Amino acid sequence: MAVSNITNVNLNQVLANLGGKRDQAATARAGGSYSEIALQVAGFQTQTLGSLINSAFATGTKDRASGVDALLTTLNAAATRPTSPTAEQAIAGLSPTGRNNALFAPEPAYQMMSFINTQEVAFEAQFAELSQMRSAVADMQQNARSLNGITNASSNANIKAQLQTFAEQYNDWVRRFDAAMQDGGVLADVQAAQVARHELAQSIGSIFNGARQGVHGLGDLGLTVDPVSRLATVDSARLDATLTSNKEGAILAVQEFSANFARSAELLNTDGNFIKNRLDNLGRAMAYIGENKPALQAEFGLGDPARSKRSNQPASPA
Numbered sequence: 001m002a003v004s005n006i007t008n009v010n011l012n013q014v015l016a017n018l019g020g021k022r023d024q025a026a027t028a029r030a031g032g033s034y035s036e037i038a039l040q041v042a043g044f045q046t047q048t049l050g051s052l053i054n055s056a057f058a059t060g061t062k063d064r065a066s067g068v069d070a071l072l073t074t075l076n077a078a079a080t081r082p083t084s085p086t087a088e089q090a091i092a093g094l095s096p097t098g099r100n101n102a103l104f105a106p107e108p109a110y111q112m113m114s115f116i117n118t119q120e121v122a123f124e125a126q127f128a129e130l131s132q133m134r135s136a137v138a139d140m141q142q143n144a145r146s147l148n149g150i151t152n153a154s155s156n157a158n159i160k161a162q163l164q165t166f167a168e169q170y171n172d173w174v175r176r177f178d179a180a181m182q183d184g185g186v187l188a189d190v191q192a193a194q195v196a197r198h199e200l201a202q203s204i205g206s207i208f209n210g211a212r213q214g215v216h217g218l219g220d221l222g223l224t225v226d227p228v229s230r231l232a233t234v235d236s237a238r239l240d241a242t243l244t245s246n247k248e249g250a251i252l253a254v255q256e257f258s259a260n261f262a263r264s265a266e267l268l269n270t271d272g273n274f275i276k277n278r279l280d281n282l283g284r285a286m287a288y289i290g291e292n293k294p295a296l297q298a299e300f301g302l303g304d305p306a307r308s309k310r311s312n313q314p315a316s317p318a
Helices: 008-019 026-046 049-059 066-075 106-149 156-181 191-205 236-269 274-300
Strands: 223-225 232-234
Touching: 106 156, 106 191, 106 236, 106 274, 156 191, 156 223, 156 232, 156 236, 191 223, 191 236, 191 274, 236 274
Parallel strands: none
Antiparallel strands: 223 232
């Protein structure tokens, strides 16, 4: 099936299948990009180009559909962008522009390889940043556990200092990944990262810590998270008032918070949960592309080099 014969109905169906699955379960989202590329390659090798577009693309899911949307737009374009020959383009059977002209439709194949190149760089950046987040979550787990040392023997000044230190540590971790989680960032729309930030903020805001002694969470001690900035602050006046009126309840609230926050952080990093699942899937996707990239380029063409999301510069050749 020629590219020009792809109907609007088919394109709309593909876009609906790709874009309409963004809110599926986390495990499906985490593994979607890897599955999508595998399906694309398998489909291209065993079917016509038209069958690939109508079936393989339509069955994949991924965290963000924009890259595929751009690819589908290119599939409807007849123009071929010229590229300058490079040392990489010495692959046998490819044209000076890096296309495989022996294929029935070399340009869509070239653009699919461009998409794979982009995904490879995105996977690598995401894996590195999410690995850093996993380590930072583990650090926050230990920071929370340290609050368990607050007891009835602790002075008010010491309690205030420890809560302030924890708030600063929490803010450091939020700031560390804020840019990566903004639109266009490495972790934008990555559910594992979004869940981690949400769960730790919710743990601070829980009203149940200290409830047995009449305290409604750390908010009664002045430790809150701003919903806009996502940063934690300590209201010293409110903390002093609670320590004066109900120090036993305040200490219980801190101790329960210490255990609950640490447990939340631990769960985020456990095997089978969001962060580890995403890292495992990214690792498999990177390994698959790395092992098969020479063969893919020989068959589909070189594709355009990907640009790093961090530097917006062309990525180094593999």
